Amino acid sequence: MRRQAIGAAALAAALLTGCATGGEKAKPLRINQDPFPSTYQRYPGAATLIRGVTILDGEGGRIEGGEIVLADGKVQAVGTGLAAPSGAVVIDGAGKYVTAGIIDVHSHLGDYPSPSVEAHQDGNEATGPARPEVWAEHSVWPQDPGFSRALTNGGVTALQILPGSANLFGGRSVTVKNVPARTVQGMKFPGAPYGLKMACGENPKRVYGSKGTMPATRMGNIAVTRQTWTNAQKYKRKWDAYEEDGGEMPDRDLAMDTLRGVLAGDILVHNHCYRADEMAVMIDLSKEAGYKIGTFHHAVESYKVADLLAREGICSAMWADWYGFKMEAYDAVRENVPLVHQAGACAIVHSDDPNGIQRLNQEAAKALAAGRRMGLNIAEETAWTWLSANPAKALGIFEQTGSLKPGKNADVVLWNGNPFSNYSRPERVWIDGALMYDANNPRLRPVSDFELGQPGEGDVK
Amino acid sequence: MCALLSATPAAAQTIAITGGTVALGDGSEPIPGGTVVIRDGRVVAAGNVPAPGGAEVIDATGKWVTPGLVAGFSRLGLLDVDAVDAANDVTSEGPFSAALDIAPAVNPNAQPVAINRADGVTRAVVAPAVGKSIFAGQGALIDTGADLDPVTRPRLFQFVELGEQGAEEAGGSRAAAHVLLRNALREASELGRFGSPVASGGQEQRPGVPENPTDPKLLTPQAQRSQDVLLTRFDAAALVPVLRGRQLLMVHAERATDILQVLALRREFPNLKLVIVGADEGWTVAERLAASSVPVIASALSDLPGGFESLAATQSNIGRMRAAGVNVAIGTINDDDSRMAFRGRHYAGNLVGLGKVPGATGLSWGEALAMVTSRPAEAVGLGGEIGSLRPGRRGDVVVWSGDPLENTSAAELILIDGVRQPLATRQTKLRDRYRDLKQDVLPQAYRR
Numbered sequence: 082m083r084r085q086a087i088g089a090a091a092l093a094a095a096l097l098t099g100c101a102t103g104g105e106k107a108k109p110l111r112i113n114q115d116p117f118p119s120t121y122q123r124y125p126g127a128a129t130l131i132r133g134v135t136i137l138d139g140e141g142g143r144i145e146g147g148e149i150v151l152a153d154g155k156v157q158a159v160g161t162g163l164a165a166p167s168g169a170v171v172i173d174g175a176g177k178y179v180t181a182g183i184i185d186v187h188s189h190l191g192d193y194p195s196p197s198v199e200a201h202q203d204g205n206e207a208t209g210p211a212r213p214e215v216w217a218e219h220s221v222w223p224q225d226p227g228f229s230r231a232l233t234n235g236g237v238t239a240l241q242i243l244p245g246s247a248n249l250f251g252g253r254s255v256t257v258k259n260v261p262a263r264t265v266q267g268m269k270f271p272g273a274p275y276g277l278k279m280a281c282g283e284n285p286k287r288v289y290g291s292k293g294t295m296p297a298t299r300m301g302n303i304a305v306t307r308q309t310w311t312n313a314q315k316y317k318r319k320w321d322a323y324e325e326d327g328g329e330m331p332d333r334d335l336a337m338d339t340l341r342g343v344l345a346g347d348i349l350v351h352n353h354c355y356r357a358d359e360m361a362v363m364i365d366l367s368k369e370a371g372y373k374i375g376t377f378h379h380a381v382e383s384y385k386v387a388d389l390l391a392r393e394g395i396c397s398a399m400w401a402d403w404y405g406f407k408m409e410a411y412d413a414v415r416e417n418v419p420l421v422h423q424a425g426a427c428a429i430v431h432s433d434d435p436n437g438i439q440r441l442n443q444e445a446a447k448a449l450a451a452g453r454r455m456g457l458n459i460a461e462e463t464a465w466t467w468l469s470a471n472p473a474k475a476l477g478i479f480e481q482t483g484s485l486k487p488g489k490n491a492d493v494v495l496w497n498g499n500p501f502s503n504y505s506r507p508e509r510v511w512i513d514g515a516l517m518y519d520a521n522n523p524r525l526r527p528v529s530d531f532e533l534g535q536p537g538e539g540d541v542k
Numbered sequence: 543m544c545a546l547l548s549a550t551p552a553a554a555q556t557i558a559i560t561g562g563t564v565a566l567g568d569g570s571e572p573i574p575g576g577t578v579v580i581r582d583g584r585v586v587a588a589g590n591v592p593a594p595g596g597a598e599v600i601d602a603t604g605k606w607v608t609p610g611l612v613a614g615f616s617r618l619g620l621l622d623v624d625a626v627d628a629a630n631d632v633t634s635e636g637p638f639s640a641a642l643d644i645a646p647a648v649n650p651n652a653q654p655v656a657i658n659r660a661d662g663v664t665r666a667v668v669a670p671a672v673g674k675s676i677f678a679g680q681g682a683l684i685d686t687g688a689d690l691d692p693v694t695r696p697r698l699f700q701f702v703e704l705g706e707q708g709a710e711e712a713g714g715s716r717a718a719a720h721v722l723l724r725n726a727l728r729e730a731s732e733l734g735r736f737g738s739p740v741a742s743g744g745q746e747q748r749p750g751v752p753e754n755p756t757d758p759k760l761l762t763p764q765a766q767r768s769q770d771v772l773l774t775r776f777d778a779a780a781l782v783p784v785l786r787g788r789q790l791l792m793v794h795a796e797r798a799t800d801i802l803q804v805l806a807l808r809r810e811f812p813n814l815k816l817v818i819v820g821a822d823e824g825w826t827v828a829e830r831l832a833a834s835s836v837p838v839i840a841s842a843l844s845d846l847p848g849g850f851e852s853l854a855a856t857q858s859n860i861g862r863m864r865a866a867g868v869n870v871a872i873g874t875i876n877d878d879d880s881r882m883a884f885r886g887r888h889y890a891g892n893l894v895g896l897g898k899v900p901g902a903t904g905l906s907w908g909e910a911l912a913m914v915t916s917r918p919a920e921a922v923g924l925g926g927e928i929g930s931l932r933p934g935r936r937g938d939v940v941v942w943s944g945d946p947l948e949n950t951s952a953a954e955l956i957l958i959d960g961v962r963q964p965l966a967t968r969q970t971k972l973r974d975r976y977r978d979l980k981q982d983v984l985p986q987a988y989r990r
Contacts, residue, residue, distance in 0.1 A: 195846045226847055234845070234857075283625070388979045404969070405654060405881050407625035414973045424979070435846055436877075443888065443949050450950040454943075455973065497898055503891030503949050506899055520899055532847065536798070536826060537854035541902040542845040 109327040112338070114347075117218060119269035121258055123513035128152035130165040131495060134174025139181025139469030139484035143462035149179055151491040154514040159485050177508065178500050181469035181484050182238025182492035185231070185438050186351070186398050186476060187378050187431035191242050191257075191265070192217050194225030195435060196531075205245035206252060210289050210296055211309045213277060214335035215252035217244050221265045227435040229527045230542055232259050233518045234439040236494035236507040239270055241476055243278045243378075246353040247288045249296070249306050251278035253339055254351060256476050260512050261527045274477040276375070277343050279306070281354035281363060282409050303362060310370035313340035349375040349477055351398075355409035357385035364393055376475045378431065380421075381413045387424030396427035396475045400437070401447040418445070418467060419452025419459055429475060430467045441468055446501035461501055490514075556581045557960065558593035559941060562602030567609040567915030567930040571908045578607055580937040583960035588931035600955065602941050608911060610664025610938030610958065611946075612929050613883035614839045614918030615819050615873030618666040619648040619655050619684055619692060621880050632880060634673045640726065640784075641756065641776035642679025644670045645696035650689065654881045656967045659686035661884035662946065662953040664938040665694065665928050667839075667873070667918060669701040669792065676708045676719050677701070677726065680780065681792065683924060685938070687958040698922055699790035699817065700781065705800045706851045720803065722772075727811060729773050730781035736765035737782055756780055787813035790922060792839075794875060797851035798823040805834045817921055819875050822852040825859045828866035837921035838863060839873035842889035842913070857896055860913065861903030871917035886914040891947030910947055936960075 129151045136144040136159060148163035149156065157166070165171050192204040203220035206212045221242055231237040237259050244251035254276035257268035281302060290297030296305050316337035323331055342348035350367070354360050354377045367374050373394075377383065380397035381404070383390055390397060399421070404413035414420075422428040430445045432438035449464045473483020482490045491514035498505035510518040519525040528539050557580045564576030566588055578588040579597065593599055622629035631647035648668065649655070658666070669681035678701040683694045703711060704719055712718035737757040759765060760779040767775065783789035791814050793804045801821055808814055816836045818824075822844050824831055831838060840860050847853045863870045872886050873879075890910040897904025905913065912930075919929025928936050937960035944951035956963040975989045982989075 196849050196852075198849070230845060384973070385976050386979075402882075402884075403878075404657070405623055406878070408623055411623060411653075412968075412972055414969045414976075416973045416977075420973075420977065436843065439843075439845075440892075443892075446949045447888075450952070454952060455977065498895075501950065502895070503888055503947060504895035504898070506895055523901060532853075535847070535853045536823065537847075537856060540854070540856050541858060541899055542856050 124515035126514035191221030205247035207247035218255035238492035357382035391426035398431035415451035418448035558597035613666035639675035650692035825862035832867035
């Protein structure tokens, strides 16, 4: 998926050579697809055994009175009657739960950080309806205090930070580990593919319609989107030919680079889309353009077309009970998540909110309870797939995380009770096997630079 | 409440809800196997009491029974959809501020009312939001009943912004906001001299509820005003009851110093009956809040430094204030307050869970329930009327499938003023319409 990188100087030299040789075609050069590479390295962690604990493994499995062994950054073993490796920290998990870490597919931590002041409004490049050239990671402020709340109250171990929805093409997303770092590169999830944020509906047409420019209507949204993909196809043909045959390097367009990455299947599509009818239009549009929609976000009406979404293999990222803040959220129902799940489609509980991300487990619980009330008998361990396995799949990181299978990253939460209860909280959170939060140890509570020296520094939050 | 649902006339009738776990909402712990008796729309007894003979008995065995939830601070009933301007009456950019009375804008047919009712919210403190002044106008207490008579107490309080938002409305500075406030009260004071004298000894008006929102005497040419006035006559007249302590002054303030400035107002204006809303940094001045006896309607789970006025925000805020003796309740200011008041019970449950986190301060279960029932009622001076199942309170009762502070529980029976309420909403109807997507003999549009 990642193409071999070359340095800028080498590229310039090669171009000059290409011009000088005349008749003979120059060999094609590869563009660096990863110019802001992850510098994340896992922190050291002690070998750990949690015993006698209820385990929800994140992909549908449940073990009562089980054990889990973490070492060398990985889940080593999950089962019952497991012995502690020599020298391991042993934690008694009686009455507690262990789950795969929660993964939020929709966050604006860092690009709409706290404090929410004008100088921090970095999520929407609302200067043109198609801005696939912008990358959310270039807006992310690693000192957003919200990351720590998502860790300590939410048990969130990884998250996708997206551009906003003012634009039809909002730009690239970035998937990060919820580990404090000085730079965004220090948080980037190694090996995670990029995402492209797209948007349907009210937001783009309102933002640009109010400026007297296209799109001002839903049909305008679709027209601009289709035309942009048509341009991207042309760009892709040109570059594909160049990469095949060499010759003169075509002009590089950062916007089109992103869309070409989508058409090549390297970049995953995250499409903000509330209404069922618009989802159906976007599905046809994606087929015409030649890409696959990975996930519909804020998919408030997925329950109306859950069969279609199951057939197309598209995930829905949903809230439990948000409704009515705008027209396209007017038909929200509390059973959306379980109805989508029941139809055999991929269901995800997401936040889009620095408060909601602290309680995604409770949001899943509300959805689960609403489903059960209407007769959909979904197990707790199955519902946890909405928080771990399914978001990991939607982000293209399921091989590394999203469930507690041996060999996977030890992204693990120990809850002090049933995590579907309002009365439970994370007691400890491990990321890649490193203990990043321990409720019993005030030293293991991250404090952002912004909060240092302020009222409430280091307080429980 | 005047209209009765045809199938369930409840007034002039005795209802006994028996066998459930009864929580009174006054801070006490729940009572297993309790009974709640409602007669003529009011609670007459609750707890370990017998069901009177002849009562309509509702068996709540295995269920939980509580007073209806009270939204401590909301904008419920003021809109259908937030982003649809024509259907949103929260804010006015018009010429008036303090004179605005939100009562005529409340629409009990708006979906958010039904959706919150179905989740056990039976009363709501409803405030307008500021437009072009620090004064938003006069808020009300409403019920969420399925009828066209929603307002329980109009003109219950005047709402004013005195934090970051107040500074912005006043021209960009807290100093400006405080001068505006003092000037407005000065203008009210001057105009008030022409009004009716405060009733003393004789016929008491209900506390906090001026019978006459705008004393007509203040609007006549005889009520002379100075030349150098800023407020319209209506706005100045509307502040006369505030100045006299006949109407609550509800102030939004988050920062510690803003809270202290609000408390200090009573040195200049001793009759003010203050309520503070928000108070993210309240725990840092909890002792002084407690000493003032000023009630606080706080945001339960606010724990981010969303602005520079909330740097010390923590979920322990309410627990710490309560432990210090502050009269505190849960509200949801600027937290989807037009739609999501039903979150209050989840927030309360979280404060119970918070108690298990080392270093944090949470609440007992009984206190947590009180935060969304009796405490908000008491904060607006109506603890004798609503918010608990103590005798004499209005018959607002909810029967829950389980512990109401748990997200897995749902309301199964709702009484408002003793009248049984519908549980169906647009949401439940949409769910039922689309629960089966298989093609039928007619499109989904025919299913209802």
